[in-house]
Each structure stands twice: as structure tokens, then as C-alpha cells.
Amino acid sequence: MDFSQAGTATDQGRRGFLKKSLAVSATVAAIGALPRFSLAEPLTQRYPDPLVGILDDSFMDLRIFNASVEKLATGMRWAEGPVWIGDGRYLLVSDIANNRIMRWDEVSGSFSVYREHSNFSNGMCRDRQGRLLVCEGSFTTREGRRVTRTEYNGRITVLADSFEGKPFNSPNDIVCKRDGSIWFTDPMFQANSDYEGHKVPQSQPFGVYRIDPADGKVSRVIDDLAGPNGLCFAPDEKTLYVVEGRAKPNGIIWAIAVNDDGTLGARRKHVEGADYAAIDGIKCDENGNLWCGWGGNGNPQADLEKLDGVRVFNPQGKAIGHITLPERCANVCFGGREGNRLFMASSHSLYSLFVNARGATFA
Numbered sequence: 001m002d003f004s005q006a007g008t009a010t011d012q013g014r015r016g017f018l019k020k021s022l023a024v025s026a027t028v029a030a031i032g033a034l035p036r037f038s039l040a041e042p043l044t045q046r047y048p049d050p051l052v053g054i055l056d057d058s059f060m061d062l063r064i065f066n067a068s069v070e071k072l073a074t075g076m077r078w079a080e081g082p083v084w085i086g087d088g089r090y091l092l093v094s095d096i097a098n099n100r101i102m103r104w105d106e107v108s109g110s111f112s113v114y115r116e117h118s119n120f121s122n123g124m125c126r127d128r129q130g131r132l133l134v135c136e137g138s139f140t141t142r143e144g145r146r147v148t149r150t151e152y153n154g155r156i157t158v159l160a161d162s163f164e165g166k167p168f169n170s171p172n173d174i175v176c177k178r179d180g181s182i183w184f185t186d187p188m189f190q191a192n193s194d195y196e197g198h199k200v201p202q203s204q205p206f207g208v209y210r211i212d213p214a215d216g217k218v219s220r221v222i223d224d225l226a227g228p229n230g231l232c233f234a235p236d237e238k239t240l241y242v243v244e245g246r247a248k249p250n251g252i253i254w255a256i257a258v259n260d261d262g263t264l265g266a267r268r269k270h271v272e273g274a275d276y277a278a279i280d281g282i283k284c285d286e287n288g289n290l291w292c293g294w295g296g297n298g299n300p301q302a303d304l305e306k307l308d309g310v311r312v313f314n315p316q317g318k319a320i321g322h323i324t325l326p327e328r329c330a331n332v333c334f335g336g337r338e339g340n341r342l343f344m345a346s347s348h349s350l351y352s353l354f355v356n357a358r359g360a361t362f363a
Helices: 003-033 057-061
Strands: 052-054 070-073 079-085 090-095 100-105 111-116 121-126 132-139 144-150 156-160 174-176 182-186 207-211 218-222 228-233 239-244 252-258 264-272 277-284 290-296 309-313 319-324 331-335 341-346 349-354
Touching (some): 052 057, 057 319, 070 100, 090 341, 100 121, 121 174, 132 174, 182 228, 207 228, 228 277, 228 290, 239 277, 264 290, 277 331, 290 331, 290 341, 309 341
Parallel strands (some): 079 331
Antiparallel strands (some): 070 349, 079 090, 090 100, 100 111, 121 132, 132 144, 144 156, 174 182, 182 207, 207 218, 239 252, 252 264, 277 290, 309 319, 331 341
């Protein structure tokens, strides 16, 4: 036997193995450099999802049989103000106490910081040109307690930071009407401590404001609600829904007629909370149903396991469904490619659920 030839064959085999190993390593490295995809985590494996509760048979039409409540991200201190950016296929959500806006990407599932030092941003929406509108609930240095618009180039334009010469208390939630007018609430929620901003004295009556689309003039349209919070328009925009978060003994959702000139008309009680429930952010779907952030109001007798989540009301104000979450839900929005994915900003985490309805702004 020629051992020299055997050795050569062995060396060649080793060299071939090394080449293949290097090729595999390069492939693995290349794969590792690609975006990592993460799957949404369903809270239960059972269909239909027992967390999607039916309070009235009509809600069966809104529930999708094989859709689950999914946990998309966590790690926030107080999640609020979600807004869907459809042209980028991502969602923005305020992480108030951490003074930042977070970004969840629908394609990759990644969750990252979109904006640091957001002036403790709270409610967000988009204007008719697709630009981001933000309620800055407090201030990082001297700026804040204002409503801003993010331009296409990333620059920040201040739309309103005071009324009649006095600063706002703590702009909270915001909505843009089809005529371009911008409406927002201004309670004291973030101004009462140094946790979600900075503690400051009250400077304005608790109010709801309107920014005129023609001249940018700010007007106070409501000044008699205890802690105005979430707000949204009915699909035809002839009714404005406003949450009175500090109403006693329970929070209230008011339905208020909207006149053609932007003034408000008659007001009626649409929904009243019960069992120590807190009502927070709200959104209307295309059929006029209200999807409401729901949870305990801080009373020690509140049953949080029954309250925490999203309560759904039909156009007549009747409760028809409840989505149970393991955390109090502060605010919601519709998004996804078809506008039928409900996103729920809930305390530390972001959740979603596909439903058989689209948000009113997608109709």
C-alpha cells in the first residue's frame, strides 16, 4: 500500500471538509445578519379564544372564530396612545413613564425605540396628510405640555402649547377630523406626580380643545368635564365621544353633537362605567361600535381580573363584548393591512386581536 497516496487523500478530504465548514459558517453568519422574525404569542391555544367574551349575541358577528389575543411586545411602564402607520407597516406606542415612543414592526416583529425624550408623549394620531400628531403630556427640559406635528423630514412643528396665555395642563388624547381640524383633551393626569412627567400646578380648566385647520386657531370647546380623557368621532363625524374619566361615582362616555361650523351641540350620556371600572382611550369601528380601554379605577374592591381589557359597546351604548387581558388597557387603535387588527396598549405590554370590523378611519 502506498501510504503517501493515502496521506494525500486524507489531506484532500480534510481540506474539502474545511472548505465545506467555512461555507456553512459563512451561510450561518449571513443568515444571522438578516432581520430576526418573532412570532406573536397567543395568550391561549384554544379556539374560539375564551378571552373574547360575548356579552350580547350581536358580538358574535364581530368575533373571528379562529383569532386569538396575541402578545406582541412588553417592557414598557405605561403603554398609551397607539397609532398605526400603514404605509410603513408598523405601530407606534407611547411608553410614557420611560419618556419615549416605541415602534413595533409588523413584518419583522421587532420592537425598538422610535423617539427618545418624547416629552412624555401620550395620545397620538395622524393628520389628513399622514403626519404624526402627538400629545406631549409633560416636558423633558423646558419644552412640552403641547401638541406637535412631525413633518416628513422629521422636524417637529408646535401646533399648540398654550391657551389665552397660559400653558396646557397635560395634553392627553387626540383625534383628527376629516376636515383637518384637530381635537384633544387636557386633564391633569400626568401633572400630578413626577412619574409620567413632572408635577406642576393646574394652569387651565380641564378641557377639550379644537385646532382650526384654516388658521391654526385654538378654541376650548368643553370646560366642564372632570378629567376629560379619550375621545373619538362616530363614523359620520356628527357625534364626538368624550370620556369623563373622573366623573363620580363612575366614569362616563358622553355623546356630543358636532355642528357643521365645528361647534358642539346637545350632549347625552352614552355609557357609564360600573363596578369600579375606569374608562380610558376609545375608538369607533366602521359600524359605530365603541372599543374602550377598560380596567380598575384604583378602588381596592375592584375585581381586576374581570375589568382589565377592552369593553365593546354598540351604537346604542349597550355592552356587547369584553376582551380580557392580564393588564389594564389604556388605549386602542385599529390597524393592519385591512384595518381589522385591534391593537391594545396595556400597562406594560402591547396586544392585538383580529376582529370582523374595521376602524372607522379605514371605512
